Structures are given as structure tokens and as C-alpha cells.
Amino acid sequence: MTADLPIDPDKISFDFPCIRARQPIGDIFVGAIPHKRLKSITYFDVRRVLRDERDFERYLGIQRPLDDKRVAKLTNYVNYKDASFPTSIILALTEGYVSFDEATNRMTVSNFRPGEAAPSINLGQIARVLDGQHRIEGLQGFTGGADDFDLSVTIFVGADIADQAQIFATVNLEQTKVNKSLVYDLYDLAHSRSPQKTCHNIAVALDGDSRSPLHKRIKRLGIATDGRVFEPITQATFVESLISYISEDPRSDRDKLLRGVKLSEISGDELYKRPLRNLFLRQQDIEIASIVNNFFLAVRQKWPVAWDERGKGAVLNRTNGFRALMRFFRWAYLHVAEPGDVASQQRFYERVFSAIRLADADFTTENFAPGTSGEARLYRVLRGEEQL
Structure with a gap:
């Protein structure tokens, strides 16, 4: 420099x-x-x-x-x-x-x-x-x-x-020359709103909030943060897990917003596929962050030991566990609230997590293998579609 x-x-x-x-x-x-x-x-x-x-x-x-x-x-x-x-x-x-x-x-x-x-x-x-x-x-x-x-x-x-920043992001994301976490981090420089920028901002907010279960757990820029010893989730993993609940086509949405095109709110089945979409369109990013944070507060409340486990073989708080939880998020959220409502930690816990028959000790690589197969199995177990 x-x-x-x-x-x-x-x-x-x-x-x-x-x-x-x-x-x-x-x-x-x-x-x-x-x-x-x-x-x-x-x-x-x-x-x-x-x-x-x-x-x-x-x-x-x-x-x-x-x-x-x-x-x-x-x-x-x-x-x-x-x-x-x-x-x-x-x-x-x-x-x-x-x-x-x-x-x-x-x-x-x-x-x-x-x-x-x-x-x-x-x-x-x-x-x-x-x-x-x-x-x-x-x-x-x-x-x-x-x-x-x-x-x-x-x-x-x-x-x-x-x-x-957009030129750099386009060159490097499209050609996969740098890690995606850095590319998503660049979206905070954009003047206009976009699904990418909103998800980036929520990742930053939850990573920086000492009360959040994700506090100091999100690896920014794809490289380890000085002074941290446990950053199991990359920014790219967080953004890509959340963005599907906001947008079916984030690049198209961003382009339309850059051009000043007003995006229409959705309803019916489409809203149940992307239940956070209208909150994004109403610029209620704080509400989106609150819903996601309350969801993970309930996760931590249900499995406090597994959530803080840092030893080898832990699953719940690593990439596989996070992705499975974010897949489960839509079902859990719609089970406790209408799309757009801010569901509380208590509601998530009492109506969803308290009934799940998984103990802290169950979140191991023996039960949920590394990779997509383990992620998919954890999702099915959380849904009650499969037993350990």
C-alpha cells in the first residue's frame, strides 16, 4: 500500500x-x-x-x-x-x-x-x-x-x-480470482441498495454485536481476523445462505435498483419461498437482522454446549451446521410467524426448537458427515423427517 x-x-x-x-x-x-x-x-x-x-x-x-x-x-x-x-x-x-x-x-x-x-x-x-x-x-x-x-x-x-469497487467485484467474482467473502465485503461501498449489500450489512452487524450468537464468528474478507481464534463461518457462507430468502435473482435486482426501477412486493406462494423479500423492499433491514439473530439466539438456547464447542468433530457451529440451520430457517420462521413479522427468540424456542429431539452431544461428524451429505441429514433431522 x-x-x-x-x-x-x-x-x-x-x-x-x-x-x-x-x-x-x-x-x-x-x-x-x-x-x-x-x-x-x-x-x-x-x-x-x-x-x-x-x-x-x-x-x-x-x-x-x-x-x-x-x-x-x-x-x-x-x-x-x-x-x-x-x-x-x-x-x-x-x-x-x-x-x-x-x-x-x-x-x-x-x-x-x-x-x-x-x-x-x-x-x-x-x-x-x-x-x-x-x-x-x-x-x-x-x-x-x-x-x-x-x-x-x-x-x-x-x-x-x-x-x-463494482469493477473489482465483477472481475474477481465472475472469474473466481479471489475469495467471495472479500467480494461481498465490497458491496458496502455501493451507493444503491442491493440484496448483496443488505446481507453483507447484516453479517457485519451480527458479527459486531456482542449480544449476538454470531459475535466475532464470521470471517470477514475470507482471511482470519487478527486477535480472533474461532471464526467458523465465512462471510460468503453467511451471505449466500441468507440471500435466497430475499431475492430469487440478486444480480438482476441490483441492476434494476441501480437503474432506479422500483421492485414490486410479492405475495402468495412466492412470498413463502422468500419470506424476507418484502422487508428488504421496504428497506427494513434491521427487522431482517433481528429475525435472523432471534433464530440463532434460540439455537444457542436449545444447544448451548454444542454452540460453543470448539473441539475437533464439532458440527453445529461450523459451516455444515450453519448451512443446515439456514435451510431450516424458512420452515422454522413460517411455523412461528407470517412473512414480515419479527419473530422473537422465545417464539422460535418454544414453538420450534424445544420439541426437537437432539442433544448437544449429538452434533458430531459421526452423526453428520462433513460435506453436503451431513448438511442434508442434519436438515432432515431438524425437520423431523429422519431420526438419528
Whole structure:
């Protein structure tokens, strides 16, 4: 990660070949830049969370931490005779320091704005890397000439932070290049509502609430959180388990909301398939979080030992148990409430969990094997469709 750099003492400017492409998000530019030139204008951010005294979170970056082993492998690779990086580095360039000449198909990057007599930025902070940081770092060890290794680049000029996050999320979720937990975490940067953002926010809220059974149990960004020793559920697991109760097609919903399309509430059988849908459409995310939290409070009340068990072979509080519980959630919720009602912990416990004939000691891998088969069996047992 690059800290704020001092403004350059001298004016610097260079240009490179480029073409414009028009896409729904806006114009993008595709060009080729010598690797040393590219290195001189780029920086990387690392997605990280800072908490202030009110436990709010703020955004500092969207790139993955550098993987030193991967960089070392690329450093060796770039010096092979047949080395090639055929795919584009994706950049977001700061508006005002970039110009494009349509007649010559060349883009110019400068550390000063038009009309300025002196630089107003450090050249190294003009381009944020949205994808490709490892390739750029790997070329640090390239032993050829400065102009012997060009990189193709895809450039977004003046994209705001939410657009940058969405570009990164689209590239990496669709191509499965990074863990999904990080990708879902990026949705909190979006300006508009979406099923993904709502589920992300609920994961953050329950993970951060000391009264919640899921307090400090959700692994954010797909990597272990400093200072925690027990994070059995990934953010991606949480989001993907909850989102089906809110949306049949989350990507389509997000796109419609971005376009300002009002989504219609549902009823009948459709509402019983997605009982939290109308709460989402009414922007009642707090109520959704309360229902989910009360459900897990009842789980913990019924099986307090199994819920806190951290030893090998435990099932209830791990991925398999969580997924089975979230499959069971729809049946349990509709058994105690009408869609949209906030069911209390007491109602969940008294009308659902108190009758289930499972003891704390039953939640083992011997009874519920790792993988989808064990998850499915636990769901059937919770429903009373199968006995141990």
C-alpha cells in the first residue's frame, strides 16, 4: 500500500497509444504502457477496516494484499524468453491529470492539471490498480530493457469509489480470482441498495454485536481476523445462505435498483419461498437482522454446549451446521410467524426448537458427515423427517 506521497518538484508528462471503448458503465480506454512507466503512476490499496469509538467502519482500499510467493514466481517467469501477460491490467486514473486525443488515439498522463504552472500531485498516485498488482510487482525483477515489456491496460477515468469497487467485484467474482467473502465485503461501498449489500450489512452487524450468537464468528474478507481464534463461518457462507430468502435473482435486482426501477412486493406462494423479500423492499433491514439473530439466539438456547464447542468433530457451529440451520430457517420462521413479522427468540424456542429431539452431544461428524451429505441429514433431522 502506498502512503500519501509528496507533490513532485517538477512537471512530468508522458503519452501512450490508446483507443476508446464505450460500455454501459461509461467510456473505457485500452492502451499499452511500458512496464516501468506503468509502475511510476500506479499504487495499490489493501481492503482493511478501522473501527472508531462508535465501532463504525470506513473504507480504505479495495485491493488484495500482495502474496509474496506469487510475486516471486512471477519475477522468475517474466525473465523467461516466452514470458507474456496477455490480459489487461485494470486501472482507475484520477480525473484532471489525464487527457485523450481522439485524433491521434493517444492518452497523456501528467502530474499537473491543464493551466497549472507547477505539479499538484505525485505521479505515483494517479492510477489505482483494480486488478493486476501481482503482475506489476513481478516485473520489478525483469532484467530486460525498460521498453522491452509493455503491458496492456484497461483504464477508467474519474470512476468514483463505488464504481471502482463494482469493477473489482465483477472481475474477481465472475472469474473466481479471489475469495467471495472479500467480494461481498465490497458491496458496502455501493451507493444503491442491493440484496448483496443488505446481507453483507447484516453479517457485519451480527458479527459486531456482542449480544449476538454470531459475535466475532464470521470471517470477514475470507482471511482470519487478527486477535480472533474461532471464526467458523465465512462471510460468503453467511451471505449466500441468507440471500435466497430475499431475492430469487440478486444480480438482476441490483441492476434494476441501480437503474432506479422500483421492485414490486410479492405475495402468495412466492412470498413463502422468500419470506424476507418484502422487508428488504421496504428497506427494513434491521427487522431482517433481528429475525435472523432471534433464530440463532434460540439455537444457542436449545444447544448451548454444542454452540460453543470448539473441539475437533464439532458440527453445529461450523459451516455444515450453519448451512443446515439456514435451510431450516424458512420452515422454522413460517411455523412461528407470517412473512414480515419479527419473530422473537422465545417464539422460535418454544414453538420450534424445544420439541426437537437432539442433544448437544449429538452434533458430531459421526452423526453428520462433513460435506453436503451431513448438511442434508442434519436438515432432515431438524425437520423431523429422519431420526438419528
